[in-house]
Amino acid sequence: MKPIELHVEKLTATLGAEIQGADFTAPMGPDLEKAIREALLEHQVLFFRDQDLSPEQHKTVGRCFGELHVHPVLPSRKDEGHPEIVVLESSPKAPFVAEVWHSDVTFERKPPRGSVLRGVIIPDQGGDTVFASMTAAYEALSDSMQRFLSSLEAEHDGGVFRQLADDAQRAELAKDQTTTHPAIRTHPETSRKGIYVNSAFTKRFVGMKQSESDALLRFLYAHLSSIEFTCRFRWRTNSMAIWDNRCTQHRVVSDDVRAHRRVERVTIVGDEPF
Numbered sequence: 288m289k290p291i292e293l294h295v296e297k298l299t300a301t302l303g304a305e306i307q308g309a310d311f312t313a314p315m316g317p318d319l320e321k322a323i324r325e326a327l328l329e330h331q332v333l334f335f336r337d338q339d340l341s342p343e344q345h346k347t348v349g350r351c352f353g354e355l356h357v358h359p360v361l362p363s364r365k366d367e368g369h370p371e372i373v374v375l376e377s378s379p380k381a382p383f384v385a386e387v388w389h390s391d392v393t394f395e396r397k398p399p400r401g402s403v404l405r406g407v408i409i410p411d412q413g414g415d416t417v418f419a420s421m422t423a424a425y426e427a428l429s430d431s432m433q434r435f436l437s438s439l440e441a442e443h444d445g446g447v448f449r450q451l452a453d454d455a456q457r458a459e460l461a462k463d464q465t466t467t468h469p470a471i472r473t474h475p476e477t478s479r480k481g482i483y484v485n486s487a488f489t490k491r492f493v494g495m496k497q498s499e500s501d502a503l504l505r506f507l508y509a510h511l512s513s514i515e516f517t518c519r520f521r522w523r524t525n526s527m528a529i530w531d532n533r534c535t536q537h538r539v540v541s542d543d544v545r546a547h548r549r550v551e552r553v554t555i556v557g558d559e560p561f
């Protein structure tokens with residue numbers, strides 16, 4: 288078999304790479320799996336074009352990285368036998384946008400390792416996704432701030448999903464969806480450290496007054512979204528993004544919330560942050 292030759296074009300000096308030469312509609316060999324896993328560790332988020340995948344093929348890409356996660360609340364294609372495929376759809380009647388910086392599902396004890404997101408219905412303009420490198424944001428801090436933050440833990444809560452949940456889901460959320468994670472997380476594969484608080488789910492630092500915690504979080508949220516730590520992806524139908532949820536955050540650009548946009552996400556189970 289011919290060795291895999293991927294063409295990798297970095298989006299910025301910090302993170303993100305667009306990859307050509309991978310076709311996920313064909314069976315994936317071990318060479319391609321290995322190349323994609325290594326590229327993701329290096330670039331933190333990968334982008335692909337023209338991947339017209341079936342639900343099974345989409346799940347197969349996710350499974351290169353591990354077992355698939357089922358979201359506690361978000362709508363999915365479960366009626367077609369694919370509860371692992373989360374559907375994020377925004378339409379003129381029901382705008383839905385994740386417009387705050389976050390990494391996914393950090394309110395669980397073992398937050399997801401990463402996700403594979405595919406563009407299904409993409410408007411002519413608007414709704415780009417911006418990603419930020421939490422390792423770059425951490426490395427840009429002073430030694431003193433790095434040391435201080437490394438001594439802290441923060442509470443995360445999934446309460447934002449309570450409005451979307453039905454009664455049974457709400458009972459589950461109340462029970463399980465609060466957890467504590469280190470404020471600085473060490474990546475289990477690269478050993479790089481990164482900031483691990485986010486404005487969607489982090490409530491406060493443990494052992495601090497709320498006013499102290501709020502001030503420090505405000506500083507960190509402004510810092511981690513500095514444009515130098517980001518890259519921005521313009522979607523097309525059948526574009527696909529794979530990100531490492533352990534060392535990045537993302538948000539959508541809500542410049543046209545009334546456009547019809549549908550993306551589908553497969554998420555990979557992760558481990559406990561340390």
Ligand SMILES: [Fe+2]
Pocket residue numbers: 385389390391537
């Ligand atoms: Fe997200």
